[in-house]
Amino acid sequence: MSLSIRVNEKAFGNGSFKTSVLQDVKLTVENGEFLTVIGPSGCGKSTLLKIVxxxxxxxxxxxxxxxxxxxxxxxQQGFIFQE
Incomplete structure (x- = not known):
């Protein structure tokens, strides 16, 4: 299994009230690889997982x-929510 992730931009809101939460995310996960997504609260980890x-x-x-x-x-894809 190969997973290719390319998120040019993910934003919430619209117009002048738009907040970009993910920009220029590019990565590939190959068969047998293990990936951990870490970062502070509110950095976009869950948003990225929901997109994937x-x-x-x-x-x-x-x-x-x-x-x-x-x-x-x-x-073929899924994740378990923290709560």
């Missing part, structure tokens, strides 16, 4: 698994 899981489609970029674009939730 297909739960948030309101971003600029492309997420693909094994060459197939992830456009929504599916049985």
């Amino acid at each position: 899981a297909g739960l948030d489609g309101d971003y600029e970029g492309r997420i693909s698994m094994n060459g197939r674009e992830i456009k929504g939730p599916g049985i």
Whole structure:
């Protein structure tokens, strides 16, 4: 399994009240690799995971698994919420 993540921008709000939370995120996770996402509260970790899981489609970029674009939730990807 290969996972390719490219998020050019993810922002909340609109117009002059837009807050960018992720910019220029590019990485590839190859079969057998283990990835940990760490950072302070509010830095975009959960937002990134929701995008990868297909739960948030309101971003600029492309997420693909094994060459197939992830456009929504599916049985191939998921995560467990902290709470």
